[in-house]
Amino acid sequence: MKFLRLLPFVVALPLAAQQRVALTPPMGWNSWNHFAGRVTDADVRAAADAIVSSGMKDAGYIYVNIDDTWEGKRDASGVLHTNEKFPDMKALGDYIHSKGLKFGIYSSPGPQTCARFEGSYQHEEQDAKTWAEWGVDYIKYDLCSYRTIMREAAAKDPANGEKIQSDLMRQAYQKISDAIRKTGRPMVLSLCQYGWDEVWTWAPSLGGNLWRSTGDISDSYLSMSQIGFSQAGLSKYAGPGHWNDPDMLEVGNGRMTAEEYRTHMSLWSLLAAPLLAGNDLSKMSDETKSILLNKEVIAIDQDSLGKQGDRVWGKGALEVWAKPLSNGKVAVGLFNRSLEAAPVSVRFADAGAKSSAKVRDVWAGKDLGTKQGSYTANVAAHGVVLLILE
Template sequence: MRAVVRIACLAFVASTALWAQEKAAPLPPMGWNSWNHFAGHVTDADVRSAADMLVSTGMRDAGYVYVNVDDTWQGTRDAQGVIHPNDRFPDMKALGDYIHSKGLKFGIYSSPGPKTCGGYAGSIDHEAQDAKTYAEWGVDFLKYDLCSYQDLMIQAQKEHPEDTGIKNRMMIAAYKKMGDALKATGRPIVYSLCQYGIDDPWKWGPGVGASMWRTTDDIDDSYGRMIAIGFSQAGLSKYAGPGHWNDPDMLEVGNGKMTADEYRTHMSLWVLLAAPLLAGNDLSKMSDMDKSILMNKDAIAIDQDPLAKQGDRLYESGDLDVWTKPLSGGRVAVGLFNRSWSTRDISVDLAQIGFKNGGNVRDVWKGKDLGHRSGVFTDTILTHGVTLLIVSK
């Protein structure tokens, strides 16, 4: 009887954890993160300005609600071990209050190791204390970056070469420790694992209380790196759903080193992947093109579709890819991607994606309904370009 009761209790705890995750992130989180543009120079004023710009540009109303301060905000710990911000962030509670006053949510960053990637104070041995502090500041999102904890894992492996699983166990335990600490605060906080896809976090992330987890190493503002990350996500769709999302890293749209077609490819891939959409550009210097990509209503609706399904590759042929994502109401999003250095025709058989009798087709980036189509749909796509469609019955 005790065994049965214990199993029932464990099942209840697991279901409660999943409920908490779904409550925090029922759909892929959307917002802005400071790192891609400001890196280690971000200030309180920069973050407040970003919050202002999310509102004035319409990005908040389009769904971008998280304002996330990445690495280098930390100062020192006091005699009781409480973390304090450095002089670039005079009052984190006041910053959180300002962000909330704009109808936005407040995100922060730390590491399970002794130091963050930037060399600032991490959370090791202070997990419960830091989680409590974050909750008091009104934090709604925590990015938890492996960084120096990886050094501890490597050292442990050297000391115990016979124990091939020691690094994996250490990492999972470290992430669970903070996950438990966040849960204990009673505040819904999106818990984002940043551990570069090591040891398949999509398999163990939900068990440590995570809402999302990085599936790859860092992105940068280049077409080659972006597509290497984006197209490597094939096969991971079964691990995503309400409260638990695969994260191929932040958006580079607007940072200036890709063409408009390449940025549209970037956005198209991420929305088909039901990826968290975290802009990383200088919001005060967005071009009309940047805005048209980041705030395209149809593209965002694909990412935020209530069916909460991640898309996957339908087929690949050389430098041509076709990806699909099931949507609510029996609709399907389709991405036709041209990775080649020339203009190419790319086709999709509508019957193969569930439209035996054809369907109504909308071109997302043209903002145009193409009418009823049946059989094979073909479009001519420019170098590094994409056609993103929504097909409905």
């Protein structure tokens, strides 16, 4: 009698289960902002080590994400292998998991990634299966060369070109979402398509856990502030399991002041944005650690209510943003985008708080007592005063 060898039985994840992998905005590290195409296996292991030793893991940073340039070539069966910088991706994933962390990776729906390495075009299920075998927990899927496919299709029917491009883009993300869920392994799905086509209106229905709502960030106050403050009006699209993503953190990369980096961290936390550090974690200054590891700021971002904050007042270079928190509290950011210090006021009613509120200055770590109706602070140039109203 012949016996059949039983194959592993994989149950596809329902869409609802896909959203449970990111009930709060994902926190961790991504290789691109600092290492770009130079990233190696050793760099990623060092980042995992530093997340643990620095206290970042305890603060909630758990994803260790490799961005572009890890990809090698496909074999005769179409299976994608790594290049010489990453000799054993399964072993690297195991190392990250051994630290109590989660493992993230990068690909594209196009034939090539942004750095012109191998993409997942026409290999979506095959690649998702490979990622699952490696133990991947997070996938960043960057539109890149798929835009050429979209444009070429649109050029054949210019009258309907915009709709054709939109449909093709959505189909590409639906395809990878289905492929990931088919593996049975929960993975965070990050859509990286730069906020095109009002992605926040359709990404959750395709299984997207976060979606880039902007173009790429760079390590400058101009870039960071233009991206961060442009998020006004998007709060209603975010919530547990699905988040607007204004791109990764630049804190600690050296081209902004500490004041500007505190503005960066404050604004991203009020936005309930994913907090993905983008610096060299093995060489962090105490100042950088004090910003990335501030537990009260992180708690604003990770609040269980899952509400994104929004602008509630603005005049010229001065802005007030507020984020509802659990237990009836409200986080408020007083921002000064000008080149000189200036007073900024918040009316408690504008922020959704009671007329009388206890005020805490988060970065100063000080309780300021009970205030009536409003509060005014002198805010440094390019700076922030971050408050909790209770």
